[in-house]
Amino acid sequence: MGKYILALDQGTTSSRAIVFDKKGNIISIAQKEFTQYFPKPGWVEHDPTEIWSTQAGVATEAIAKKGLDIENIAAIGITNQRETVVVWDKNTGQPVYNAIVWQDKRTSDYCDELKLQGKSEMIREKTGLVIDSYFSGTKVKWILDNVEGARKKAEDGDLIMGTIDTWLIWNFTKGNKHVTDVTNASRTLLFNINTMEWDDELLELLTIPKSMLPEVKQSSEVYGHTQSTFYDSKIPIAGIAGDQQAALFGQMCTKPGMVKNTYGTGCFMLMNIGEKPIVSKNNLLTTVAWKINGKTTYAFEGSVFIAGAVVQWLRDGLKIIRMSADVENLASSVDSSEGVYFVPAFAGLGAPHWNQHAQGTIFGLTRGSTDAHVARASLESIAYQTMDILKAMEADSGITIQELRVDGGATVNNMLMQFQADVLNTVTVRPKVVETTAMGAAFLAGLAVGYWESPDEIQEIWQTDKHFKPTEDRKQIKEEIKGWYRAIDALEYWTRNNSETKNN
Numbered sequence: 001m002g003k004y005i006l007a008l009d010q011g012t013t014s015s016r017a018i019v020f021d022k023k024g025n026i027i028s029i030a031q032k033e034f035t036q037y038f039p040k041p042g043w044v045e046h047d048p049t050e051i052w053s054t055q056a057g058v059a060t061e062a063i064a065k066k067g068l069d070i071e072n073i074a075a076i077g078i079t080n081q082r083e084t085v086v087v088w089d090k091n092t093g094q095p096v097y098n099a100i101v102w103q104d105k106r107t108s109d110y111c112d113e114l115k116l117q118g119k120s121e122m123i124r125e126k127t128g129l130v131i132d133s134y135f136s137g138t139k140v141k142w143i144l145d146n147v148e149g150a151r152k153k154a155e156d157g158d159l160i161m162g163t164i165d166t167w168l169i170w171n172f173t174k175g176n177k178h179v180t181d182v183t184n185a186s187r188t189l190l191f192n193i194n195t196m197e198w199d200d201e202l203l204e205l206l207t208i209p210k211s212m213l214p215e216v217k218q219s220s221e222v223y224g225h226t227q228s229t230f231y232d233s234k235i236p237i238a239g240i241a242g243d244q245q246a247a248l249f250g251q252m253c254t255k256p257g258m259v260k261n262t263y264g265t266g267c268f269m270l271m272n273i274g275e276k277p278i279v280s281k282n283n284l285l286t287t288v289a290w291k292i293n294g295k296t297t298y299a300f301e302g303s304v305f306i307a308g309a310v311v312q313w314l315r316d317g318l319k320i321i322r323m324s325a326d327v328e329n330l331a332s333s334v335d336s337s338e339g340v341y342f343v344p345a346f347a348g349l350g351a352p353h354w355n356q357h358a359q360g361t362i363f364g365l366t367r368g369s370t371d372a373h374v375a376r377a378s379l380e381s382i383a384y385q386t387m388d389i390l391k392a393m394e395a396d397s398g399i400t401i402q403e404l405r406v407d408g409g410a411t412v413n414n415m416l417m418q419f420q421a422d423v424l425n426t427v428t429v430r431p432k433v434v435e436t437t438a439m440g441a442a443f444l445a446g447l448a449v450g451y452w453e454s455p456d457e458i459q460e461i462w463q464t465d466k467h468f469k470p471t472e473d474r475k476q477i478k479e480e481i482k483g484w485y486r487a488i489d490a491l492e493y494w495t496r497n498n499s500e501t502k503n504n
């Protein structure tokens with residue numbers, strides 16, 4: 001058996017490959033960005049061929065740059081941007097259209113129609129999702145309806161579809177395997193998370209032939225072996241998970257009530273809710289966290305649209321900092337935001353507020369307010385938005401969270417992490433290896449081939465970098481939290497009044 005696990009992290013803007021050793025250390029990383037296509041306002045596409053070539057390229061590079069040989073790789077784990085979907089001809093392997101990316105909004109009107117037809121409840125019950133152009137199903141329908149000849153070919157059984165994991169494995173196995181895992185399937189709007197099968201009613205509703213769909217597998221098992229021109233050897237592909245679920249596993253949130261939050265451009269928060277697909281009352285999504293050894297684990301998911309992006313705005317919009325890292329010094333130069341609150345609703349507000357008309361608003365400015373107060377309020381807004389989702393998760397699950405595990409680019413900010421612990425009154429835990437997405441995929445693959453014996457063994461190698469303990473001055477922080485809710489209420493009022501004014 002080889003000595004390392006290769007994790008392939010196919011993200012929205014780049015393809016990455018990371019080699020891990022048995023202790024979970026990173027041995028080698030290679031990364032390549034690829035082209036983003038915006039053919040019309042609201043449309044986002046990727047070239048599937050470029051996704052494949054960059055991903056296979058970085059995989060080879062990561063192995064070669066440390067003088068390793070493919071023979072040193074015990075297994076490959078794949079994790080991917082979710083919901084993004086490809087339709088291709090199974091005879092030629094050629095995509096019939098670009099990949100339609102998760103951010104793409106072209107099917108929004110159709111989604112509104114589905115809502116008007118009263119399909120929301122049925123879809124939520126079956127899939128755990130809300131009707132939204134975000135998910136893959138309506139994107140596939142769009143391709144069948146708009147690419148010449150596609151529907152006929154699909155009905156004749158010549159076209160197949162898949163999320164990015166499926167597309168990569170098809171290519172790695174030279175068209176021998178058409179598979180996905182339960183986590184990716186659960187983001188398509190076509191998969192019933194109760195029965196854990198493709199759902200005939202949903203397929204009929206979206207007019208997608210069942211013959212197009214991949215076989216749904218667990219998240220940790222051998223799906224096939226590499227056969228591409230990139231590799232002479234046959235390496236088992238043994239783990240698949242959508243990137244947020246992979247991060248939940250990479251953070252070892254393996255027990256109900258354990259939560260991870262990824263602080264990037266936005267935040268993606270997932271909470272392990274155990275073996276039952278609970279339906280949220282606060283518009284959180286219910287999704288499959290993973291399936292291992294025949295046992296399915298579910299998660300709640302909530303996202304903050306603007307998190308690290310608010311720091312980018314301070315840098316590029318307001319120009320009060322030169323680099324993102326400067327925000328910490330500026331924000332720490334004052335002891336508090338002194339009553340300044342910033343709700344960075346540049347793209348509306350997500351769970352649990354769900355106000356798509358909300359706009360970014362700063363409250364509480366005085367003559368004494370400075371750029372430092374605004375910077376501080378910006379960082380605090382990331383923590384407050386996270387708090388709102390976490391409270392919704394606690395309310396829906398009935399579980400009180402013991403700690404929040406964090407990863408993503410903005411977690412280097414110690415001030416933010418400390419404030420997060422303070423507002424949650426919960427320890428915030430930053431792991432040593434913050435590449436948790438790739439790590440999760442590596443763990444899933446390693447478990448399938450016996451590289452690691454059990455999650456317990458992995459638990460032992462998972463290491464903390466820093467614990468941020470909540471402040472003991474609860475009175476002060478409670479007052480500050482009240483201010484956030486006033487700001488949210490005021491913004492709701494502002495939005496409502498704005499739409500009422502427009503309608504008069």
Ligand SMILES: Nc1ncnc2c1ncn2[C@@H]1O[C@H](COP(=O)(O)OP(=O)(O)O)[C@@H](O)[C@H]1O
Nearest residue numbers: 263264265308309311312324325408409410413
């Ligand atoms: N020191 C910092 N403090 C707060 N936010 C930061 C800091 N450094 C980077 N960021 C933010 O982190 C985000 C990048 O994180 P990353 O995990 O790479 O995001 P993504 O995967 O969404 O591109 C950016 O939005 C950036 O503004």
Ligand SMILES: O=P(O)(O)OC[C@H](O)CO
Nearest residue numbers: 011012081082102243244
């Ligand atoms: O590629 P990322 O990290 O932006 O993740 C995208 C998410 O999977 C979308 O649901």
